[in-house]
Amino acid sequence: MNDVMLTSSPHSHQGTSVGQIMRQLLLACVPGAAALWFCFGWGVVINIAWFSALALLLEASILKLRKRPVLATLRDCSAVLTAVLLALSVPPTLPWWAGLTGIAFAIVVGKQLYGGLGFNPFNPAMAGYAALLIAFPVQMTRWLLPDGVTPALPSLADSLSIFLDRELLQGIDAYTGATPLDKFRQHGEQLVSEFWQSTPLMGQWSGRGWEWINAGFLFGGLYLLYKRIISWHIPVAFIAALALLAALFYDGGNAHSHGSPLMHLFAGGTMLGAFFITTDPVTAATTLRGKVIYGALIGGVVFLIRAFGNYPDGIAFAVLLGNAAAPLIDALTRPRTFGHPQ
Amino acid sequence: MSASPRLWNFPGGIAPLAHKAESLRGPIRRTTLPPQLIVPLTQPGHVAPNVLVQTGERVRKGQILACGDDATGVTVHAPAAGVINAIGEQSVANMSALPELCVIIDTDAAETTWDKLPPLDYRTADADTLIARIADCGISGLGGAGFPTHAKLRAALRKIDIVIVNAAECEPWITADEALLRERAADVVAGSKILLQLTGALRCLIGIEDSKPQAVAALQAAVDDPRLKVVVFPARYPSGAEAQLIYTLTGKEMPSGTRPVHNGILCHNVGTVYAIARAVLHGEALLSRIVTITGGAVSDAANYEASIGTPISFLLQQSGFDERSLSQLVCGGSLMGIALPHAQLPVAKTTNCVIAATRSELPPPQPEQACIRCGDCADVCPVQLVPQQLYWFARSQQFDQARANHLNDCIECGACAWVCPSHIPLVQYYRAAKAELAEQDTKQQHAVHWRQRFEAHQHRMALEQAQAEQRRAERAALAAQKQEQAVKAGPSPQDIVAAALARVQAKKAAQAAAKPSSDDDNGASS
Numbered sequence: 091m092n093d094v095m096l097t098s099s100p101h102s103h104q105g106t107s108v109g110q111i112m113r114q115l116l117l118a119c120v121p122g123a124a125a126l127w128f129c130f131g132w133g134v135v136i137n138i139a140w141f142s143a144l145a146l147l148l149e150a151s152i153l154k155l156r157k158r159p160v161l162a163t164l165r166d167c168s169a170v171l172t173a174v175l176l177a178l179s180v181p182p183t184l185p186w187w188a189g190l191t192g193i194a195f196a197i198v199v200g201k202q203l204y205g206g207l208g209f210n211p212f213n214p215a216m217a218g219y220a221a222l223l224i225a226f227p228v229q230m231t232r233w234l235l236p237d238g239v240t241p242a243l244p245s246l247a248d249s250l251s252i253f254l255d256r257e258l259l260q261g262i263d264a265y266t267g268a269t270p271l272d273k274f275r276q277h278g279e280q281l282v283s284e285f286w287q288s289t290p291l292m293g294q295w296s297g298r299g300w301e302w303i304n305a306g307f308l309f310g311g312l313y314l315l316y317k318r319i320i321s322w323h324i325p326v327a328f329i330a331a332l333a334l335l336a337a338l339f340y341d342g343g344n345a346h347s348h349g350s351p352l353m354h355l356f357a358g359g360t361m362l363g364a365f366f367i368t369t370d371p372v373t374a375a376t377t378l379r380g381k382v383i384y385g386a387l388i389g390g391v392v393f394l395i396r397a398f399g400n401y402p403d404g405i406a407f408a409v410l411l412g413n414a415a416a417p418l419i420d421a422l423t424r425p426r427t428f429g430h431p432q
Numbered sequence: 433m434s435a436s437p438r439l440w441n442f443p444g445g446i447a448p449l450a451h452k453a454e455s456l457r458g459p460i461r462r463t464t465l466p467p468q469l470i471v472p473l474t475q476p477g478h479v480a481p482n483v484l485v486q487t488g489e490r491v492r493k494g495q496i497l498a499c500g501d502d503a504t505g506v507t508v509h510a511p512a513a514g515v516i517n518a519i520g521e522q523s524v525a526n527m528s529a530l531p532e533l534c535v536i537i538d539t540d541a542a543e544t545t546w547d548k549l550p551p552l553d554y555r556t557a558d559a560d561t562l563i564a565r566i567a568d569c570g571i572s573g574l575g576g577a578g579f580p581t582h583a584k585l586r587a588a589l590r591k592i593d594i595v596i597v598n599a600a601e602c603e604p605w606i607t608a609d610e611a612l613l614r615e616r617a618a619d620v621v622a623g624s625k626i627l628l629q630l631t632g633a634l635r636c637l638i639g640i641e642d643s644k645p646q647a648v649a650a651l652q653a654a655v656d657d658p659r660l661k662v663v664v665f666p667a668r669y670p671s672g673a674e675a676q677l678i679y680t681l682t683g684k685e686m687p688s689g690t691r692p693v694h695n696g697i698l699c700h701n702v703g704t705v706y707a708i709a710r711a712v713l714h715g716e717a718l719l720s721r722i723v724t725i726t727g728g729a730v731s732d733a734a735n736y737e738a739s740i741g742t743p744i745s746f747l748l749q750q751s752g753f754d755e756r757s758l759s760q761l762v763c764g765g766s767l768m769g770i771a772l773p774h775a776q777l778p779v780a781k782t783t784n785c786v787i788a789a790t791r792s793e794l795p796p797p798q799p800e801q802a803c804i805r806c807g808d809c810a811d812v813c814p815v816q817l818v819p820q821q822l823y824w825f826a827r828s829q830q831f832d833q834a835r836a837n838h839l840n841d842c843i844e845c846g847a848c849a850w851v852c853p854s855h856i857p858l859v860q861y862y863r864a865a866k867a868e869l870a871e872q873d874t875k876q877q878h879a880v881h882w883r884q885r886f887e888a889h890q891h892r893m894a895l896e897q898a899q900a901e902q903r904r905a906e907r908a909a910l911a912a913q914k915q916e917q918a919v920k921a922g923p924s925p926q927d928i929v930a931a932a933l934a935r936v937q938a939k940k941a942a943q944a945a946a947k948p949s950s951d952d953d954n955g956a957s958s
Contacts, residue, residue, distance in 0.1 A: 095796055097771055097797055099770070102604070102766040104448070208802030371804050371807060376821075377818065425810075427815060427816050428841065429686055
């Protein structure tokens with residue numbers, strides 16, 4: 091008889107893999123990324139390409155240094171996913187060196203120094219984002235005006251020049267402006283409805299362009315739910331907490347209003363955060379009740395930062411805070427084992 | 433089914449490909465007698481069996497080969513007539529891969545007389561008679577664990593409310609129970625009634641998955657007693673695990689560390705119930721069982737009624753075994769079965785299935801990757817453990833944490849490892865950690881034992897010392913008392929007489945020395 095395989099049970103497997111999950115997540119990013127590209131032009135694409143290339147290179151170098159299998163690990167696509175999520179979060183006007191700093195922080199410090207995939211306590215993309223925001227506040231808040239508000243988006247050549255940090259003929263200021271969330275914070279004594287009419291930045295329910303970007307990520311998120319790549323607990327809790335707090339502080343749309351729930355749900359990084367960032371399993375709570383608490387905690391903090399904090403959007407800091415709380419949440423929400431009293 | 437009874441949903445579970453149709457195409461086959469049988473004498477708890485035969489001895493079919501030492505032993509019979517070729521240690525299909533004592537019989541196909549016991553009327557027989565019969569027929573659990581059936585029944589004599597017959601057979605590939613039910617449901621029903629009679633339970637639930645419509649129909653046609661109910665539930669692995677099945681049927685959770693019989697429930701596999709019926713109604717000892725031979729490396733998968741001790745290779749040959757396409761040989765199902773090193777191992781009382789799998793059917797495990805804490809394992813765990821945390825504890829050797837997180841409640845069903853996208857062999861980690869915990873427990877018991885002995889010794893020493901002290905103190909007290917009395921009463925009359933005598937003696941001695949000496953009254957009287 092030829093040599094038979096001797097393995098420990100179970101001898102069969104469902105057939106899923108980490109790489110498959112990551113590739114599904116990347117695929118689900120496409121609608122939101124396309125909307126971003128449509129609204130802000132080539133800078134988005136340049137960032138995705140640059141970040142991904144850097145992430146692969148840096149991950150490969152560190153793996154080599156740590157004497158870990160390089161190709162097999164790169165194939166899990168987690169580095170590319172981190173790169174893409176960070177690229178989708180930062181302004182499309184980021185110079186190349188800022189991107190390098192952000193990705194280096196995300197992959198080297200945020201992920202590999204902790205031991206690589208599965209061992210990082212903080213979401214690498216959000217760690218990179220926070221590092222960038224603190225290190226380069228000007229570049230990180232220099233958003234383009236979306237298509238429909240600005241007369242013209244930067245051309246591919248202009249986008250490359252911005253990326254390479256070269257002076258533009260007409261100056262970059264021709265293209266940039268406040269984001270809707272930023273603008274809303276300065277609505278002064280206006281009623282919400284007055285504010286809406288006073289600026290071309292606002293669209294149907296939220297910021298012009300941003301509502302479509304968020305719709306794109308929402309669509310991708312629903313695909314992930316349908317494919318059972320993510321569970322509903324975190325996104326639903328996140329969105330519910332954000333919407334609930336926004337509703338509580340909406341205040342009839344008067345001068346002290348902090349904006350409608352709909353505006354918050356379709357502004358900034360809400361949907362990207364809800365379906366792609368907070369659902370990163372490595373850094374999230376894992377028990378079912380824990381996931382609900384974790385999602386709600388982040389949603390709540392996002393609103394608090396947007397309404398009362400110093401930053402127009404608060405996804406990154408809220409997520410990092412949630413990451414820090416996740417182990418505690420898990421410990422406090424351990425499910426009752428079958429056959430044991432509560 | 434008349435009224436659909438209420439069902440309870442156990443947590444978790446998975447739905448792997450069943451692979452059951454392959455081996456259910458035809459009826460159960462009877463094999464020709466293999467030239468040699470290797471009959472394992474396996475006893476519970478690794479007790480040495482009492483072998484009652486000798487090498488070279490001629491045995492009849494049904495003759496007792498060995499029995500256990502005490503009330504929990506399993507009697508082993510000769511499955512066929514023949515001559516004992518050897519008695520010795522042989523490899524068998526077990527988890528530890530340690531050889532076990534077996535009797536090798538060169539069979540005699542011409543001699544077919546079977547030593548049977550007289551039939552019993554279970555309606556008039558008392559429980560002790562029935563249990564003794566089951567013990568005499570060498571019945572042990574045919575579902576997997578192989579626990580001696582008579583010992584389980586004796587434990588069940590306290591108070592049983594419900595008898596549960598486990599016909600779920602939820603694991604992929606195995607169809608032995610399903611085939612048995614399709615053809616011999618009447619005996620399973622009869623066995624269930626024997627169990628009702630024996631335990632005095634009021635009802636019996638036969639639990640079966642909805643993926644076995646023919647077996648369900650056969651069962652329902654055979655049921656002729658209102659106390660018996662066939663309960664059909666949705667197929668989901670591991671619905672046939674004991675605690676999960678009991679919960680599905682009754683909504684009762686077996687408290688951790690207890691067995692169903694402690695909670696008024698007696699649970700038996702259908703194969704065992706069938707064997708009980710044969711033993712009681714026909715006096716037949718357990719000489720054969722149904723074995724599924726399946727997998728892509730056999731062209732003709734089927735169920736066989738195989739004599740205990742039949743070499744697995746013999747059954748594979750009957751099913752058109754193609755050695756070249758074999759990648760893995762598994763005894764049991766694909767999720768909890770044991771990988772076999774070769775096919776020269778015998779069919780034991782617990783051997784329900786052999787999968788001769790090709791590489792595409794049971795592919796080699798993929799390299800283990802890092803856990804991404806996706807939580808899929810926790811979603812499918814039927815015991816609601818948090819497998820990924822247990823994995824960290826097992827990996828980092830935090831065995832106390834693993835215990836505190838109920839590692840010992842793990843039933844090793846393998847659902848967590850089946851879904852793990854990182855291909856971590858979780859069950860392997862849990863088995864290792866459980867073994868470590870068991871060893872710790874043994875050491876702990878030893879430590880407690882020796883500490884108790886030491887403490888008892890210390891106590892004894894202290895006690896002796898205290899007693900000695902006490903005796904000394906008593907003596908001292910007595911002496912002091914005497915002294916006191918002596919002082920109070922002055923010299924006693926006897927003392928005065930003695931002193932006088934002494935003086936006289938001293939004087940005499942002095943005179944004898946012829947020289948008057950100085951007065952030494954004091955010295956003489958002391």
